[in-house]
Amino acid sequence: MTAPAILPGRLPTRIKAAHGLGSVTLGIKESGLTTFFMIYYNQVLGFDPRLVSLVLIGAMFVDALVDPLIGRLSDATRSRLGRRLPWLYGAALPMAIAWALLWMSPDVARHSALGLFFNVVAVRVLVSACEIPSISLVAELTRDYDERTALMRFRFLFGWLGGLLAVALAYGYFLKSDDPATNGLLDPSGYAAFGLFGATLILVSTLGSALGQQRRILALPPPPAAAHHSKAMFADIALAFRNPAFVALVSGALFVTTGYATTIASTNYMMLYVWRMSDAQLAWYPAGLAIAVFGAFAAVGHAHRRFGKRDSAIGAALASGAIAFLPYAARNLGWWPELGSWTSMALLLSFQTASLFGLIVATISTSSMVAEIVEAHEVDHGTRIEGVFFAGYLMVQKFGQALGIFLVGQLVAFVGLSDRLRPEDWPARDAAAMAWIFAGLMILIGIMATIGLRRYAIDRASHEARLAALASTLQPQGDSEGQRP
Structure with missing residues (x-):
């Protein structure tokens, strides 16, 4: 049985914050690729929305296939900086450069x-080369059920x-x-300035996270030796995807991520073309997102202590889908204030905030559930493969993102937004059709997430029983007191 490479006691807040800082890169990448990429390359540069969505989806699939290899290689990496941090140090600068180029070369991308596909692949793979080793540290830094929730809270907060x-x-x-007659999203x-800002933040946050955790990581006992040959690597990956708890988790998390990607990727289209919002009104959207983020950060720990991680994820996913449905149904049934008015904006922002709150709680919960699978695997097989499990989870998340972006691309093309159009020139019947389809999708996605997550069987009690079993196995012969790992 492998020895636990974990220091005892609660983690200092500075370590949680330094760990969380590493997810800023993921947040920037997701906000750019999911919120602005499609409308930029479609409505600004003139790409067909189906081609844009195919570029994103193809890059995600390449990235997703690479993820388990990155996870297994990070498990096997040995250096004076540990087996995770060299990845963060090595990928930070290339990642920042790739991100800047994505937004600074419109003439090249246009032709x-x-x-464009290779640029997006480079961005996604380099982000994974940081994110997978970074998030894998959750299972190494602590085995405590609630401390892992705390690490994930900080991680998602910073992200x-x-x-x-x-x-x-x-x-x-x-x-x-600056021109009231022109929408800034279409200019x-x-x-380019947006891309440069993101690149700078990516570089600073990635290096800052690695430096902030370095002393703690170096203080951990060395991990056990692992086989490095390709057969062992692919055997570990296959073993992870045969774990019943992992299969249940990712089958539900797939649709949680699909719901989030569908919501975010469609946001600009919905606010411009369905809700007729102005630049001044669009500027309030981040305020609702901030409320959802801070609310989820504050609530998720309490929810896990009261309901457990699985039930918190299920309840949040169902509630999010139902809340997302309501404003679109009310709009189409004539129960909504005048489109484009500030009253309409305030009501919509309230519903969006509540729905996003549910999706964020569900996402934090499912991500935190991965860490408990590590000990379940350790009890059954005697090895720890944190990187493989987290990489597999992130791989499935990317399939969910791809599905969400595919749905939005098909929806945009179906309702006639393939060409560059001003909101006032778009037929009202097409806007109503887009609203109904989106609302129905959100209900269906919430139900599918629930079906998958219900089969996840690890709770607090079973996790603590596994920790006790591991402790007794590690206890030296004749030592009656033992140590909790």
Whole structure:
């Protein structure tokens, strides 16, 4: 049985914050690729929305296939900096450069879909090369059920704050038009500055996270030796995907992520074309997102202590889908204030905030559930493969993102937004059709997430029983007191 490479006691807040800082990169990448990429390359640069969605989906699939290999390689990495941090140090600068190029080369991208595809692949793979080793540290830094929730809370808080900062500055500064007759989202001039800002934040936050955790990581006992040959690598990956708890978790998390990706990828289209919002009204959207993020950060720990991680995720996913459905149904049934009014904006923002709150709670919960699978696998097989499990989870999340973006791309094309159009020139019947389809999708996605997550069987009691079993196995012969791992 492997020895636990974990220091005892509660983690200092500075370690939790340094760990969370590493997810800022993921937040920036998600906010850019999910919120602005499609409308930029479709409505600003003139790409067909189906081609844009195919570029995103193809890059996600390449990235997803690479993820388990990154996870297994990070498990096997041995250096004076540990087996995770060298990945963060090595990928930070190339990742920042790839991100800046994505928004600074519109002339190249306009004439080369293949070049755009490779740029997006580079961004996604380099982000994974940081995110997978970083998130795998959750299972190494502590085995405590609630401390892992705390690490995930900080991780998601920083991730969404990074994305929120990028979104807020995009709407309020970079993509805000000086001409009241022009919508800033449809003006190409601000996107290069948006990309440069994101690249700088990516570089600083990734290196800062690695430096902030370095002393703690070096103080951990060395992990056990692992086989490095390719057969062992693929055997571990296959073993992870045969774990019943892991299969149940990812089958539900797939749709939690699909719901989030569908919501975010459609946001600009919905606010411009369905709700007829102005630049000034769009600038308030990040405020609702901030409330959802901070609310979820405050609530998820209490929810896990009272209901457990699985039931918290299920309840939040169902509630989010139902809440997302309501404003679109009310709009189409004639029960909504005048479109484009400030009353309409305030009501919509309230519903969006509540729905996003549910999706964020569900996402934090499912991500935290991965860590308990590590000990379940350790009890059954005697090895710890944190990187493989977290990489597999992130891989499935990317399939969920791909599905969400595919749905939005097909929806945009189906309702006639393939060409560059101003909101006032779009037929009302098409806006109503888009609203009904989106509302129905959100209900269906919530139900599918619930069906998968219900089969996840690890709770607090079973996790603590496994920790006790591991402790007794590690206890030296004749030692009656033993140590809790």
